[in-house]
Amino acid sequence: MSATENSTELFDLVQDWITIPDIAETLDLKVTRVHTLISERQLLAVRDADGVRRVPALFMREDRVLESLKGTLVVLADSGFSDEEAIAWLFTQDESLPGRPIDALHDGRKTEVRRRAQALAW
Numbered sequence: 001m002s003a004t005e006n007s008t009e010l011f012d013l014v015q016d017w018i019t020i021p022d023i024a025e026t027l028d029l030k031v032t033r034v035h036t037l038i039s040e041r042q043l044l045a046v047r048d049a050d051g052v053r054r055v056p057a058l059f060m061r062e063d064r065v066l067e068s069l070k071g072t073l074v075v076l077a078d079s080g081f082s083d084e085e086a087i088a089w090l091f092t093q094d095e096s097l098p099g100r101p102i103d104a105l106h107d108g109r110k111t112e113v114r115r116r117a118q119a120l121a122w
Helices: 003-014 020-027 031-039 069-078 083-090 101-106 110-119
Strands: 017-019 053-056
Touching (some): 017 020, 020 053, 069 083, 069 101
């Protein structure tokens, strides 16, 4: 499977995406600060077919970044996940939760999500 096919599948899986300028406006930050959030792995972004960097909309909660996201992204990176793999994992149904890890994070169940993410490294 090509990188383009993987990207298409990822965009289909997540469905709702926001651009970096939109995040900057929502958070009342400069675009460069949003780029810093991405480089610090507080957010993840991937390029769409047109080369525009986008962030899954569910990484935000109203006017802020989802609090439990950063630590979860660190655990996934430590488990060897690429940015794309981490996003796909967060948005894929997990019967043991049940539901998607991203929804569990929104529900305040970060410990459960991180425990599963840590187990993936073994």
